[in-house]
Amino acid sequence: MSETNAVSETPQNMTIYINNLNEKIKIEELKKSLHAVFSQFGKILEVLAFKTLKHKGQAWVIFEDVSSASNALRQMQGFPFYDKPMRIQYARTKSDIIAKADGTFVPREKRKRHDDKGKKRKDQHDANLAGMGLNPSYPGAYGATPAIPYPGGAKSMVPEAPAPPNNILFIQNLPNETTPMMLQMLFLQYPGFKEVRMVETKPGIAFVEYGDEMQSTVAMQALQGFKITPQNPMLITYAKK
DSSP: OOOHHHHHHHHOOOOOOOEOOOOTSSHHHHHHHHHHHHHHSSSEEEEEEOOOGGTTTOOEEEEHHHHHHHHHHHHHTTTTEEEEEEEEEEEHHHHHHHHHHHHSSOHHHHHHHHHHHHHHHOOOOOOOHHHOOOTTTTTTTTTTTOOOOOTTTTHSSOOSSSSOSEEEEEEEEOOOTTOOOHHHHHHHHHHTEEEEEEEESSTTEEEEEEEEEEEHHEEEHHHHTTBBSSBBOOEEEEEOO
């Protein structure tokens, strides 16, 4: 019922507003986790969340197009994110968000100077991705092994013989700031999920266990090449037992 009300109050647009988020999560981790969970719906231009008391437990996700925002709103409504169900509706306008970000509405020229640094970096980033023909929100052709520079060098990248299909997945090329909770949010979407295991002494890798090999294969195909950050497409193989 509430979903329909929230949706009908504000016209559809590219930005979704999320509240009822877990306030104990650090802002940076929250933004990365939101990006990881929502980028399956389409290209995300920006994830906004603020430390101010007034904006605690809230975030905005700005998609490149309306259909991505609509799908995200519909499919993620009530999704248990860090143990709290998300409440999602369309944001009123992009400028509302910017005004909220600053705490006041700042004239465009001033804001431009203030935002320039971060924006330049982001634009450069998106341009690099586009130049390589990559869409950060679209997992690679499944089963394909992207050519990724991996800190362990060629040896870790090319196992002598791939392990036969089984219920445990071995994930490589994760960014160092990945947390078990971020991975759980991603892999929990697929049936049969049991647990995520990370090895503290070896950042960049993780094991994800499912009920059986058919379930693990579905998750592998869906998330192969998924980027938690634009530089880190996941490499997923079956774990060696």
